[in-house]
Each structure stands twice: as structure tokens, then as C-alpha cells.
Amino acid sequence: MTVLDHPLVGVLVTELRDERTPVERFREVVEQLGRLLAYEALREVRVREKAVRTPVAGATGTRLAASPTVVCILRAGAGLTPGVLSLIPGARMGHLGMARDEATLEPRTYYDKLPPDVADGPVLLCDPMLATGGSAVAAVELLAGRGCRDVTFLGVIAAPEGVKRLTEAHPEVPLVLAALDERLDGRGYIVPGLGDAGDRIFGT
Numbered sequence: 001m002t003v004l005d006h007p008l009v010g011v012l013v014t015e016l017r018d019e020r021t022p023v024e025r026f027r028e029v030v031e032q033l034g035r036l037l038a039y040e041a042l043r044e045v046r047v048r049e050k051a052v053r054t055p056v057a058g059a060t061g062t063r064l065a066a067s068p069t070v071v072c073i074l075r076a077g078a079g080l081t082p083g084v085l086s087l088i089p090g091a092r093m094g095h096l097g098m099a100r101d102e103a104t105l106e107p108r109t110y111y112d113k114l115p116p117d118v119a120d121g122p123v124l125l126c127d128p129m130l131a132t133g134g135s136a137v138a139a140v141e142l143l144a145g146r147g148c149r150d151v152t153f154l155g156v157i158a159a160p161e162g163v164k165r166l167t168e169a170h171p172e173v174p175l176v177l178a179a180l181d182e183r184l185d186g187r188g189y190i191v192p193g194l195g196d197a198g199d200r201i202f203g204t
């Protein structure tokens, strides 16, 4: 697990936590964090050489060995993915619609649209919140069922309970986070967290 260790990430997460942050700024900050999380998550991505000509001479550059797929867990993941795509604009995108049942806290998958070749490269699975971990585990298992073997989870805030559940079920999935919080409350919200990410991104 990697928790981004950078003062500017701390400043951005603090803006998200602040209940007074308006929806337009909340969206901007989630997008910025998507960019920073993707930057870190792709640190070890496989590359190949690429020959280019500068105005001065030939140079040996770099290209990604395989095109990544960005998978968004709706709704709140849609706040992160524009930032992720800003770094890898050619990436394919997949969407998984998942909503937690408020009583049982178990996720219900209501939509699933993945590129047919999703397993041909690395997958960046995006959801700002990892609470009980139920949604992330369900998403990883759905992706595994489509053959994905190289999945990285990108999240803004995680609870220790969610990290434990995801890493015990899928130790092969690296986590890249902006913050690791204290615990869950009785309703399954991350403490101190930022509230309901989907509601704050979409103004609902």
C-alpha cells in the first residue's frame, strides 16, 4: 500500500474534508488527486523504447508497453477519472455501477461495461472511498472474472477495515491512496473522512 506522502496532497485532502468546500472546488480537487494518484500508480508500469527526432538529433524515448484501462466505480469514481485520463489520454475506460445497501453495507452491482480487451494491459480501478472494502473487492472479483491480472486500486481516503478486507482477499492488488483514516463509524462512514463522496461530487 502506498499513501501519497506529499504536503500538497495533504492540503488537497484537507480541502475535501472541510464541510464548507463548495461542490465546484470539491470536483476540481478530486480531479487533481486523480492525476496525482495515477502518477504514483504508474511508477512501475512497463515501457518500451520509442525513437523520436528532436529538431537537433535522434533520441531514444519511451512509450507504455501496453495501453492501460481506467475502470471507474460509479458514481464517485467518475470524479477521479478525468484526472487519471489527463495523464494517459489514450487509455480505454470501463464503468462499474455499484451502490452500497445502506442497511447491510454490501455493494449491489447495477451496471457493468468493460472494454473486451480489458485484460490486455494494466487496470487502474478508481473509487475515492474505500470504507468496508465491499465495493472494491466486488469490483476486483468482477475484473478477475474477465481475466484481469494486473489491477491497481486508486483511492483518496481509506479506512483500515477496507484496506484489511481488500488486501486479505486480494494481496496481489496494490493500493495507492491519498490518506489512511482512523476507522469506520456505525453507519460505515470513514472517520474523519469527508462524508459521502458521491453526494459531494454531484451535489446530491
Ligand SMILES: O=P(O)(O)OC[C@H]1O[C@H](OP(=O)(O)OP(=O)(O)O)[C@H](O)[C@@H]1O
Pocket (backbone or CB within 6 Å): 073, 074, 075, 076, 077, 098, 099, 100, 101, 105, 107, 127, 128, 129, 130, 131, 132, 133, 134, 135, 136, 162, 188, 196, 197, 198, 199
Ligand atoms: O468500501 P465500501 O463500504 O463498499 O464503501 C465505499 C463505496 O461507497 C461509496 O459509493 P456509494 O455506494 O455511496 O455509491 P455512490 O458512489 O453512487 O454514491 C464509495 O464511492 C464506494 O464505492
Ligand SMILES: O=c1cc[nH]c(=O)[nH]1
Pocket (backbone or CB within 6 Å): 076, 129, 131, 188, 189, 190, 191, 193, 194, 195, 196, 197, 198
Ligand atoms: O465515508 C464514506 C464511506 C463510503 N462512501 C463514502 O462516500 N464515504
Ligand SMILES: [Mg+2]
Pocket (backbone or CB within 6 Å): 076, 196, 197, 198, 199
Ligand atoms: Mg455515495
